[in-house]
Amino acid sequence: MSASAPITTRIGRLVPRSPAGIVLTLLGIGVVLVALFPAWFTPYQPNGINARAILQPPSPANPFGTDELGSDVLARIIYGTRLEIAIAMGSVALAALFAVPAGLLAGYRGKTADWILTLIADSILSFPIVLFAVMVVASMGASVGTLIFVLGIVFIPRIFRLVRGQTQVLVEQGFVRGARAMGAGTFDILLRHILPNILGPVLVIVPQLMAVAILIEAGLSFIGLGVQPPQISWGSLLLVSKNYYVNAIWYPLAVGAVTTLASALLVFAGDLAANAINPDRRSG
Amino acid sequence: MNAPLLDVRDAEIVFTARRGGVTRHIQAVSGASISVARGQTVGLVGESGSGKSTLGAAAIGLQALDGGEVLFDGTPMPAEGSPAWRTLRRRVQVIFQDPFSALNPRQTIGQSLAEPLRLHSMGPRRSWPDRIAELLELVGLNPEMARQYPGTLSGGQRQRVCIARALAVEPDLIVCDEITSALDVSTQAQIVALIADIQKRMGVALLFISHDLGLVRAIADRTAVMYLGRIMEAGPAGEVFETPRHPYTRALLGAAPIPDPVLEARRERIPLRGEIPDPADPPSGCRFRTRCPHAREECAKRTPLPEPAGGAIVACHFWREITGTEDRS
Amino acid sequence: MTRLLPALRILAIIWVVITVVFVTLRLTPGDPAELLLGPTAGRQDVQERLADIRAQYGLDQPIPVQYAIFVGNVLQGDLGESNRSARPVISMIAAAAPVTIWLIVLSVGTAIPISIFLGMIAAARRGRTLDRGIRSLATLCMAVPSFWLGLLFLQWFASGLGWFPSRGYVAPLTDPGGFMMHMALPVITLAIFLVGTLTRFVYTETADTLQRDYITVSRAMGLASRTILFRFAAKNSLTPLIIVVGVEIGTLIGGAVIVEEVFGLPGLGRLLLGAVMSRDYPVVQGTILVITVAVILINIAAEMLYRYITPQARS
Numbered sequence: 001m002s003a004s005a006p007i008t009t010r011i012g013r014l015v016p017r018s019p020a021g022i023v024l025t026l027l028g029i030g031v032v033l034v035a036l037f038p039a040w041f042t043p044y045q046p047n048g049i050n051a052r053a054i055l056q057p058p059s060p061a062n063p064f065g066t067d068e069l070g071s072d073v074l075a076r077i078i079y080g081t082r083l084e085i086a087i088a089m090g091s092v093a094l095a096a097l098f099a100v101p102a103g104l105l106a107g108y109r110g111k112t113a114d115w116i117l118t119l120i121a122d123s124i125l126s127f128p129i130v131l132f133a134v135m136v137v138a139s140m141g142a143s144v145g146t147l148i149f150v151l152g153i154v155f156i157p158r159i160f161r162l163v164r165g166q167t168q169v170l171v172e173q174g175f176v177r178g179a180r181a182m183g184a185g186t187f188d189i190l191l192r193h194i195l196p197n198i199l200g201p202v203l204v205i206v207p208q209l210m211a212v213a214i215l216i217e218a219g220l221s222f223i224g225l226g227v228q229p230p231q232i233s234w235g236s237l238l239l240v241s242k243n244y245y246v247n248a249i250w251y252p253l254a255v256g257a258v259t260t261l262a263s264a265l266l267v268f269a270g271d272l273a274a275n276a277i278n279p280d281r282r283s284g
Numbered sequence: 285m286n287a288p289l290l291d292v293r294d295a296e297i298v299f300t301a302r303r304g305g306v307t308r309h310i311q312a313v314s315g316a317s318i319s320v321a322r323g324q325t326v327g328l329v330g331e332s333g334s335g336k337s338t339l340g341a342a343a344i345g346l347q348a349l350d351g352g353e354v355l356f357d358g359t360p361m362p363a364e365g366s367p368a369w370r371t372l373r374r375r376v377q378v379i380f381q382d383p384f385s386a387l388n389p390r391q392t393i394g395q396s397l398a399e400p401l402r403l404h405s406m407g408p409r410r411s412w413p414d415r416i417a418e419l420l421e422l423v424g425l426n427p428e429m430a431r432q433y434p435g436t437l438s439g440g441q442r443q444r445v446c447i448a449r450a451l452a453v454e455p456d457l458i459v460c461d462e463i464t465s466a467l468d469v470s471t472q473a474q475i476v477a478l479i480a481d482i483q484k485r486m487g488v489a490l491l492f493i494s495h496d497l498g499l500v501r502a503i504a505d506r507t508a509v510m511y512l513g514r515i516m517e518a519g520p521a522g523e524v525f526e527t528p529r530h531p532y533t534r535a536l537l538g539a540a541p542i543p544d545p546v547l548e549a550r551r552e553r554i555p556l557r558g559e560i561p562d563p564a565d566p567p568s569g570c571r572f573r574t575r576c577p578h579a580r581e582e583c584a585k586r587t588p589l590p591e592p593a594g595g596a597i598v599a600c601h602f603w604r605e606i607t608g609t610e611d612r613s
Numbered sequence: 614m615t616r617l618l619p620a621l622r623i624l625a626i627i628w629v630v631i632t633v634v635f636v637t638l639r640l641t642p643g644d645p646a647e648l649l650l651g652p653t654a655g656r657q658d659v660q661e662r663l664a665d666i667r668a669q670y671g672l673d674q675p676i677p678v679q680y681a682i683f684v685g686n687v688l689q690g691d692l693g694e695s696n697r698s699a700r701p702v703i704s705m706i707a708a709a710a711p712v713t714i715w716l717i718v719l720s721v722g723t724a725i726p727i728s729i730f731l732g733m734i735a736a737a738r739r740g741r742t743l744d745r746g747i748r749s750l751a752t753l754c755m756a757v758p759s760f761w762l763g764l765l766f767l768q769w770f771a772s773g774l775g776w777f778p779s780r781g782y783v784a785p786l787t788d789p790g791g792f793m794m795h796m797a798l799p800v801i802t803l804a805i806f807l808v809g810t811l812t813r814f815v816y817t818e819t820a821d822t823l824q825r826d827y828i829t830v831s832r833a834m835g836l837a838s839r840t841i842l843f844r845f846a847a848k849n850s851l852t853p854l855i856i857v858v859g860v861e862i863g864t865l866i867g868g869a870v871i872v873e874e875v876f877g878l879p880g881l882g883r884l885l886l887g888a889v890m891s892r893d894y895p896v897v898q899g900t901i902l903v904i905t906v907a908v909i910l911i912n913i914a915a916e917m918l919y920r921y922i923t924p925q926a927r928s
Contacts, residue, residue, distance in 0.1 A: 123629035126909045130867030138889045139641035174386035183373025196390040218758040245768040256761035264756035
């Protein structure tokens with residue numbers, strides 16, 4: 001019962017030790033660089049029109065072929081990364097902004113605040129994600145902002161539940177009771193004793209939520225509720241490439257494969273991180 | 285200056301627990317009084333579930349009372365958050381049972397020790413490292429340890445850190461809540477020796493809560509024996525341990541033989557029969573009667589009030605009779 | 614800790630859902646009456662129709678009254694009429710629901726045995742190549758966008774090889790064979806996503822079970838290890854698996870919405886998306902309300918089942 005695993009974790013344990021962890025971390029840094037500086041990674045413009053090179057199959061010059069306007073598919077994927085990352089990270093950050101304080105409050109204070117916040121979280125959770133997104137996007141209109149907003153709301157209860165549960169465990173721990181006995185105020189306790197100890201578990205679910213964000217973005221784009229042109233995301237590329245399964249299969253294949261790979265690696269990274277902070281329950 | 289440092293009078297504490305839609309009221313503490321003088325060590329003994337830790341928490345204002353009062357230095361408990369409350373939080377400290385959860389795993393030992401200094405503005409910040417080193421030496425630890433995280437420390441070392449942390453703000457009273465029960469036997473002895481030594485040197489008062497009579501006997505000036513939320517017997521430690529009067533104390537100590545051969549035989553087999561009763565549904569009258577070898581009808585009808593017995597007080601209708609018939613002298 | 618009676622909690626959540634749907638419609642830019650009426654081009658009686666709708670939903674009343682009318686209508690099962698076909702929304706939902714239910718039931722039925730098999734093999738071969746392979750595959754199944762996979766299947770197995778009809782739906786009672794052929798690709802697509810989630814779950818559960826004492830005991834008693842694995846672990850993971858499906862039903866319906874769109878199945882998802890595209894707000898509202906309430910009820914049933922089988926489980 002003493003010092004259960006999620007509490008004894010340190011930030012240091014999140015630094016990858018295994019080869020897979022190091023590879024994934026480097027890959028993650030690479031993807032962020034691609035998102036920030038796409039021009040470093042491709043000589044082409046994402047919206048370049050080349051009438052002589054429409055729907056060309058893969059070649060050394062265009063490894064994933066070209067699209068219906070003659071643009072390099074790889075270049076479009078590379079330029080789509082920025083919005084993809086912005087949506088995935090933005091929605092998780094937005095959710096954390098609300099869910100972490102709410103979870104701390106609910107877990108620490110309990111009683112009425114807990115009851116109300118948990119009811120709100122359960123209500124959000126009870127909306128099927130896709131339906132909720134469809135409803136909100138249908139009424140607010142599709143844009144990057146709407147996507148981040150919808151996904152942010154969807155992620156709130158997931159982070160909230162985790163933070164609340166961890167806080168409830170921590171409140172019973174001797175060091176929190178001790179701090180209270182020494183006269184530490186609520187804010188002090190939350191900031192110095194509880195927050196540092198829940199940071200690990202919260203960071204662990206971030207990659208998983210980002211994977212969900214990528215998949216939802218793709219799904220919403222497919223039904224026409226995603227990023228609007230001329231902005232590019234992987235989802236919008238999947239939507240456009242829908243028409244070329246017959247004539248230019250490499251186009252949807254490349255975009256879909258990149259999306260799948262990215263979300264799979266994020267899930268995998270989440271598993272690795274979870275194992276790193278809780279070695280008793282290996283699942284990845 | 286004659287007023288005791290800590291004076292708990294007729295404390296009542298009721299917990300409300302709901303299980304499966306049924307609300308249960310648990311009388312954790314009922315009508316318990318205990319006092320601690322300056323520089324004195326008072327042992328509070330009882331089985332688990334006796335309410336001793338709850339009473340200890342109430343004694344330093346960490347548990348609200350449902351009845352009775354707690355006077356610290358002659359004044360009632362201040363309202364939470366008031367300036368007087370902050371002062372009180374410096375003057376009373378507590379050390380908990382489990383040293384493994386008592387230290388924030390994300391803070392170094394130095395940071396943990398700096399916390400009370402920071403909370404109570406004990407001297408300028410730059411003086412803290414020296415103070416922390418001094419505290420660590422005081423409890424027999426290497427000052428270098430300030431840079432380590434609790435994860436690398438043994439249970440005994442952690443408990444020493446907790447003692448150092450309690451001492452950091454020079455309190456008047458430290459409540460030691462089962463501080464040895466999570467440690468192995470040899471470490472227990474060291475920790476008790478350390479706390480006894482510090483108590484003598486610094487003159488701090490201790491409320492030493494334990495289920496271990498041996499430890500209490502070794503450290504306490506006065507002792508109170510608690511059973512199911514009530515104080516059964518209290519008095520100078522020597523008197524309580526040498527001439528126990530309450531049947532419960534006697535049972536705990538495995539006291540003098542009982543002349544009745546039937547009872548004697550029973551006592552040998554089961555010194556304290558049965559389990560402690562459900563605190564949500566305590567026995568009427570004397571709470572100990574269901575396990576008492578001397579229980580009679582009277583015990584179920586009337587609650588025995590604590591009455592003077594020698595230098596001590598005893599809550600038993602028949603203590604005279606019991607001790608009288610067994611008086612060997 | 615305040616623990617609300619389950620029934621009260623269900624009601625509270627359903628109330629929140631109804632309210633959110635109401636508020637969302639309010640937040641939609643434009644006159645709600647015009648939204649509910651739908652496209653008005655070419656209609657003679659626009660003003661009269663708008664007046665009718667305003668009267669019907671009390672849109673000329675203050676917001677709280679409108680809200681009360683909305684809640685009252687919903688509680689009576691009156692979800693309004695489609696502004697396209699003028700059919701009652703509730704009957705459109707009733708017509709579309711069986712398709713979605715079939716899709717989900719068949720997918721779950723396909724995914725569960727496969728997941729138990731894969732998860733247990735992986736757990737038994739823990740740490741070896743087969744285990745890593747299975748779990749990587751499961752992660753990929755989770756990570757692949759199902760519409761993309763569905764379109765690839767359509768391209769390869771329907772258009773290319775001609776094994777299956779490409780789109781559309783036949784009712785099971787009309788033509789059982791045709792029904793199976795039409796459902797095969799959608800079911801496989803949705804099942805693949807499910808296999809990803811469930812295999813990972815079975816793996817974790819089985820790996821835990823294998824470490825528990827009674828497995829050790831029966832191994833010591835000389836039972837063949839494969840028999841132990843399949844007998845004990847399969848029995849132990851089936852119930853939690855059904856619960857996981859119950860808890861994940863919302864995600865599953867989200868997947869179904871998209872799979873229906875890909876394969877042209879006339880289920881709830883298609884009804885909803887079609888309504889979104891044609892701005893048929895009564896249908897959007899009604900479909901979301903009905904599905905969400907159904908999901909809540911299934912979630913809560915799963916949760917109660919979970920509590921029932923593990924008395925000490927915490928939420």
